[in-house]
Amino acid sequence: MSRQGARLDAKKVNSELFTLTYGTLVSQLLKDYENVDEVNKQLERMGYNIGIRLIEDFLARTGSGRCYDFKDTAEKIQAGFRIFLGVSPTISNWGPGGDEFSLIFESNPLTEFVELPDHCLNLKYCNILAGVLRGACEMVQMEVTSWFVQDQLKGDNVTELRVKFIKRLEDAIPAGED
Amino acid sequence: MADEALYEFLHSELVGYVTEKSAKENKKDDLSALEYMGFSSGYRIIERLTKERPRFNDELDTVKFICTDLWSTIYKKQIDNLRTNHQGVYVLHDCAFRFLSKLSSGRQYLESAPKYVAFTCGLIRGALANLGIKCLVTAEVQNMPGCKFHIQVQRS
Amino acid sequence: MAVCIAVIGKENSPKYVACLHSENELQFHYKVHTALDVVEEKLSLAGKSNCDVRELYLGLLHSTEEHKIFGYVTNTKIKFIVIVEAANTTLRDNEVRTMFRRLHAAYTDVVCNPFYIPGDHIVSKKFENVVKSIMSGNS
Numbered sequence: 209m210s211r212q213g214a215r216l217d218a219k220k221v222n223s224e225l226f227t228l229t230y231g232t233l234v235s236q237l238l239k240d241y242e243n244v245d246e247v248n249k250q251l252e253r254m255g256y257n258i259g260i261r262l263i264e265d266f267l268a269r270t271g272s273g274r275c276y277d278f279k280d281t282a283e284k285i286q287a288g289f290r291i292f293l294g295v296s297p298t299i300s301n302w303g304p305g306g307d308e309f310s311l312i313f314e315s316n317p318l319t320e321f322v323e324l325p326d327h328c329l330n331l332k333y334c335n336i337l338a339g340v341l342r343g344a345c346e347m348v349q350m351e352v353t354s355w356f357v358q359d360q361l362k363g364d365n366v367t368e369l370r371v372k373f374i375k376r377l378e379d380a381i382p383a384g385e386d
Numbered sequence: 387m388a389d390e391a392l393y394e395f396l397h398s399e400l401v402g403y404v405t406e407k408s409a410k411e412n413k414k415d416d417l418s419a420l421e422y423m424g425f426s427s428g429y430r431i432i433e434r435l436t437k438e439r440p441r442f443n444d445e446l447d448t449v450k451f452i453c454t455d456l457w458s459t460i461y462k463k464q465i466d467n468l469r470t471n472h473q474g475v476y477v478l479h480d481c482a483f484r485f486l487s488k489l490s491s492g493r494q495y496l497e498s499a500p501k502y503v504a505f506t507c508g509l510i511r512g513a514l515a516n517l518g519i520k521c522l523v524t525a526e527v528q529n530m531p532g533c534k535f536h537i538q539v540q541r542s
Numbered sequence: 543m544a545v546c547i548a549v550i551g552k553e554n555s556p557k558y559v560a561c562l563h564s565e566n567e568l569q570f571h572y573k574v575h576t577a578l579d580v581v582e583e584k585l586s587l588a589g590k591s592n593c594d595v596r597e598l599y600l601g602l603l604h605s606t607e608e609h610k611i612f613g614y615v616t617n618t619k620i621k622f623i624v625i626v627e628a629a630n631t632t633l634r635d636n637e638v639r640t641m642f643r644r645l646h647a648a649y650t651d652v653v654c655n656p657f658y659i660p661g662d663h664i665v666s667k668k669f670e671n672v673v674k675s676i677m678s679g680n681s
Contacts, residue, residue: 224431
């Protein structure tokens with residue numbers, strides 16, 4: 209079949225489809241749950257489910273071994289965003305104990321085209337990301353928690369996701385041992 | 387490509403969410419929310435995809451666009467076969483549908499197959515709706531991972 | 543520089559109308575309606591004569607002593623109408639095309655906002671900024 213008009217840029221289209229699909233998910237959740245906090249929770253939960261599977265893909269793709277320390281973890285998370293979302297957040301604002309840092313996003317494919325209406329000010333639109341981090345880290349024996357400190361959808365210049373190390377999780381006992 | 391994996395996981399979560407929701411509401415197998423999410427996504431994406439494109443000549447031209455340009459960018463390949471009776475019925479046959487390829491080919495997975503094509507049925511319906519073609523889209527899965535999408539144009 | 547910009551939906555109902563000077567709004571609404579008739583005419587000619595409506599930009603639809611009215615219809619049947627002052631003789635064709643391209647890009651962004659329900663009136667700060675910029679002649 210002969211093609212006319214501009215050739216579609218597959219990378220761009222897929223990124224846009226991802227953005228739109230995520231947007232319809234958020235809309236659906238807002239329809240299903242009256243409480244915005246519930247929506248935030250659901251997004252985090254789904255992110256968790258994605259995170260526990262995404263980490264396998266990440267490890268296979270990068271051949272990464274164990275993280276030496278939390279700074280190493282931060283860099284791997286940064287790499288993960290680059291690989292899967294095509295964005296490069298900067299790492300900054302390290303806490304004094306070295307167990308807390310921020311990821312600063314100047315752009316975010318999840319929020320492209322989004323304009324948050326006034327009645328959704330408590331919505332953590334990108335909360336799925338917090339869940340993804342929690343799930344991914346749990347699979348490599350780390351308990352972390354993350355939360356949004358700044359949000360471009362709410363008028364801030366950047367979106368800032370803060371990540372905190374809680375504790376190391378017990379290694380699973382390998383099969384075969386008692 | 388890495389973003390493919392992420393999209394597949396997101397799609398899986400949508401499927402899981404709707405399945406759970408329907409079960410809770412005692413409406414087992416109700417995939418309408420999934421179809422609607424596809425509809426909304428398709429409707430919106432087509433607005434972007436047709437921005438630079440000259441006007442479509444006719445209905446067949448529009449459906450062909452879905453089968454070639456749209457399908458190859460989103461589903462990584464073109465539709466393998468397009469049939470039409472030239473009276474508003476189109477059958478799009480994809481021999482290796484992206485979201486079914488990850489499911490095993492065994493017959494026991496045939497039961498879950500509808501969940502993995504519902505979003506796409508909606509996507510096609512939404513894309514065509516925004517282009518002025520109102521239709522019904524259903525899917526037929528007989529030989530995994532192949533899938534036939536049936537488009538029935540509704541003329542008022 | 544435009545004095546009026548309108549976005550008309552599929553069913554020919556207005557989704558967004560902005561005028562540089564609000565006192566002329568009613569007059570412009572009327573002009574937009576007249577322009578829509580011309581749009582329908584042009585689209586229905588598609589394929590019948592050697593008239594080529596494959597282009598989204600429809601060009602000059604109508605002119606009066608005071609104004610020139612240009613039109614553009616997307617593949618998704620959304621119509622954009624731009625009205626400029628007839629006195630503006632330095633306005634080039636490609637400048638008008640650029641106005642429509644920017645409008646089109648801004649419109650597709652609105653449609654992709656998950657909080658926008660297609661068919662509704664457009665309420666978007668980003669869109670408004672683009673329209674203001676087009677009307678004031680900033681590139």
